[in-house]
Amino acid sequence: MKKDFINEEEIFSFLEKGKNPDPIEIREIIAKSKGKNRLDPHETAKLLHVNDPELLDEMFKAASQIKQDVYGNRIVFFAPLYVGNKCINNCIYCGFRRDNKKIIRKTLTKEELQNEVKAMVRKGHKRTILVFGEHPVYDADYISDVLQTVYATKEGRGEIRRANINAAPMDVEGYKKLHDVGIGTYQIFQETYHHDTYRKLHPKGDLKGDYQWRLYGLDRAIEAGIDDVGIGALFGVYDWKFEVMGLLYHTIHLENTFGGIGPHTISFPRLEPALNTPFTIGSKYLVSDEAFKKIITIIRLSVPYTGMILTARERPEIRDELIPIGISQIDAGSRIGIGGYEEAEKGLIPEKEQFQLGDIRSLDEVIRKVCEFGYVTSFCTAGYRAGRTGDHFMSLARPGHVHRYCMPNAMLTFKEYLLDYASEETRMAGEKVIQDELNRFNKNYPDRGMLLEQKLKQIEEGNRDVYI
Numbered sequence: 406m407k408k409d410f411i412n413e414e415e416i417f418s419f420l421e422k423g424k425n426p427d428p429i430e431i432r433e434i435i436a437k438s439k440g441k442n443r444l445d446p447h448e449t450a451k452l453l454h455v456n457d458p459e460l461l462d463e464m465f466k467a468a469s470q471i472k473q474d475v476y477g478n479r480i481v482f483f484a485p486l487y488v489g490n491k492c493i494n495n496c497i498y499c500g501f502r503r504d505n506k507k508i509i510r511k512t513l514t515k516e517e518l519q520n521e522v523k524a525m526v527r528k529g530h531k532r533t534i535l536v537f538g539e540h541p542v543y544d545a546d547y548i549s550d551v552l553q554t555v556y557a558t559k560e561g562r563g564e565i566r567r568a569n570i571n572a573a574p575m576d577v578e579g580y581k582k583l584h585d586v587g588i589g590t591y592q593i594f595q596e597t598y599h600h601d602t603y604r605k606l607h608p609k610g611d612l613k614g615d616y617q618w619r620l621y622g623l624d625r626a627i628e629a630g631i632d633d634v635g636i637g638a639l640f641g642v643y644d645w646k647f648e649v650m651g652l653l654y655h656t657i658h659l660e661n662t663f664g665g666i667g668p669h670t671i672s673f674p675r676l677e678p679a680l681n682t683p684f685t686i687g688s689k690y691l692v693s694d695e696a697f698k699k700i701i702t703i704i705r706l707s708v709p710y711t712g713m714i715l716t717a718r719e720r721p722e723i724r725d726e727l728i729p730i731g732i733s734q735i736d737a738g739s740r741i742g743i744g745g746y747e748e749a750e751k752g753l754i755p756e757k758e759q760f761q762l763g764d765i766r767s768l769d770e771v772i773r774k775v776c777e778f779g780y781v782t783s784f785c786t787a788g789y790r791a792g793r794t795g796d797h798f799m800s801l802a803r804p805g806h807v808h809r810y811c812m813p814n815a816m817l818t819f820k821e822y823l824l825d826y827a828s829e830e831t832r833m834a835g836e837k838v839i840q841d842e843l844n845r846f847n848k849n850y851p852d853r854g855m856l857l858e859q860k861l862k863q864i865e866e867g868n869r870d871v872y873i
C-alpha cells in the first residue's frame with residue numbers, strides 16, 4: 406500500500422518529544438496562534454501535553470479571543486436531516502451498521518422529504534446537512550435529486566437556503582453532479598486517522614474498509630469543484646491526542662495540495678451510545694469532558710481560520726461552556742431519526758436513530774441561551790451565494806473582513822428569524838443583541854452602518870432573504 410500523508414511515525418515522535426513542555430515555549434506557541442497563524446505539528450503536539458492549570462487557562466482565553474477576532478459575536482445554526490439509514494457497512498460504533506437488526510431501516514420518500522423540510526422550515530431553519538448511510542441506492546444521482554427537492558421545497562416565508570452533505574466518499578464524477586445542483590459543504594469524517602484502529606473498526610471487504618479511499622475523498626471533491634469541504638474525527642475510538650494531530654495533518658495536506666485552501670470546517674463528534682451497539686459504551690478511549698475542552702481549545706489554536714462545529718450530541722451544559730471557546734457552528738432542535746422532524750411531537754424514536762442526542766432543547770431555547778452570551782444567531786448563506794467560498798472566503802477571513810460582510814448578514818437573518826419564528830421571550834432577547842451589535846457595527850464601520858439599518862428596515866416591512 407502506498408504511503409499516505411498520515412505519517413504515524415512522525416506523529417508519534419512529535420507526541421513523544423512534546424511531553425513536559427516548557428511554559429515559555431507554550432506561551433510562544435499561543436502568541437503565534439493569536440497572530441492567526443496555523444501551527445506546525447510539533448507545536449500542536451506540545452499543546453496536547455499541557456496540564457498546568459494556569460497555562461491551560463491561558464490557552465482557553467487565547468482560543469476565545471481568536472474566535473472573537475475571526476468570527477465575532479456570531480454563531481451559525483443548522484440542523485441535520487437524516488434521509489436514509491440503509492447501510493452496507495458494519496462500522497462497529499454506529500447504530501446504522503448493517504448487522505444491527507434492532508434498527509428500523511427507512512429511506513424518506515420524496516413526499517416525506519418535503520414534509521421533513523417543511524417541518525424544519527416551520528421552526529425557522531435555513532441551513533441543513535443531509536445525512537445518508539452508505540448504500541448503492543444513495544448514489545450521486547439520488548443525492549443530487551434529494552438536494553434539488555430540498556432547495557425547491559418552500560413553506561410559508563421560508564426555505565432551506567444551504568444544504569450540506571454527510572455521506573460516503575464518491576468519485577470525481579459523482580461530486581460534479583452535486584456541485585452542479587448547488588451543494589454547500591461536503592463533509593466526510595475519517596473517524597480515526599490511526600491505520601490499525603481504522604482496520605479494526607471497519608471490517609475488511611466493506612466499502613468503508615478502504616482507509617485511503619476515504620482519506621482522499623475530499624481531495625476528489627475539491628477536484629470536482631466543491632470549494633467547501635469538512636473534515637472530522639470520531640473522538641472515543643482511539644487516543645484523542647493522535648486524532649487531533651491527524652486533523653492537523655489533514656488540514657495541512659489540503660492546504661498544500663490546493664493552494665492554501667484548508668477545510669472549511671472541522672468536526673469532532675464524541676462517540677455516543679447507540680441502540681444495540683455495545684462498543685459505544687465499552688471503548689477504552691472514551692473522551693472525558695475535561696479532555697474534550699482541551700481538544701476544542703487546541704484545534705482552535707492550531708487552525709485559527711477554520712470553522713468548528715459542535716453538535717447536539719453534546720449535553721446542554723457542555724455546549725454552553727464550550728461554544729465561547731472557539732465554536733462557529735452548532736445545530737439545534739435537531740432530530741436524527743429518519744422522519745424525525747415530522748414525528749417530533751410524538752417524542753424520540755430510538756429504533757430509527759443513529760445514536761442518542763445529548764441536547765434536545767428546541768431551536769428557540771438554544772437561540773435564547775446564546776443571546777445570553779451576547780451572540781447573534783446566524784442563518785446566513787449570503788457568502789456562498791455571493792461567491793465568498795473556498796480561497797475567496799479565506800482571503801476575506803484573514804484580514805478580519807468577515808466582520809464587514811458576515812456580521813451584517815447574520816443580523817439580517819436573525820432579524821428574519823425573530824419576526825417569523827421566535828417566541829416572545831426570545832424575540833426580546835434577540836432584539837437587544839441586534840441593537841448592541843448594530844451600535845458596535847456603526848462605530849467600527851460608519852460607512853456601512855446606514856446600509857445595514859436600511860436592510861433591517863426592509864425586513865421589518867416584510868421583505869425576506871435580504872443580504873449585503
Ligand code: SAM
Nearest residue numbers: 498499537538539571572573594639676677760
Ligand atoms: N454513512 C456515511 C459515513 O459513514 O461516512 C455518513 C453518515 S454517518 C451516519 C455520519 C457520522 O456519524 C460518521 O462519520 C461518524 O463519525 C458518526 N457516528 C457514527 N456512529 C456514531 C456514534 N455512535 N456516536 C457519535 N457519532 C457517530
Ligand code: SF4
Nearest residue numbers: 492494496499502538
Ligand atoms: Fe454506515 Fe456510516 Fe454508520 Fe458506518 S458510520 S455504519 S457507513 S451509516
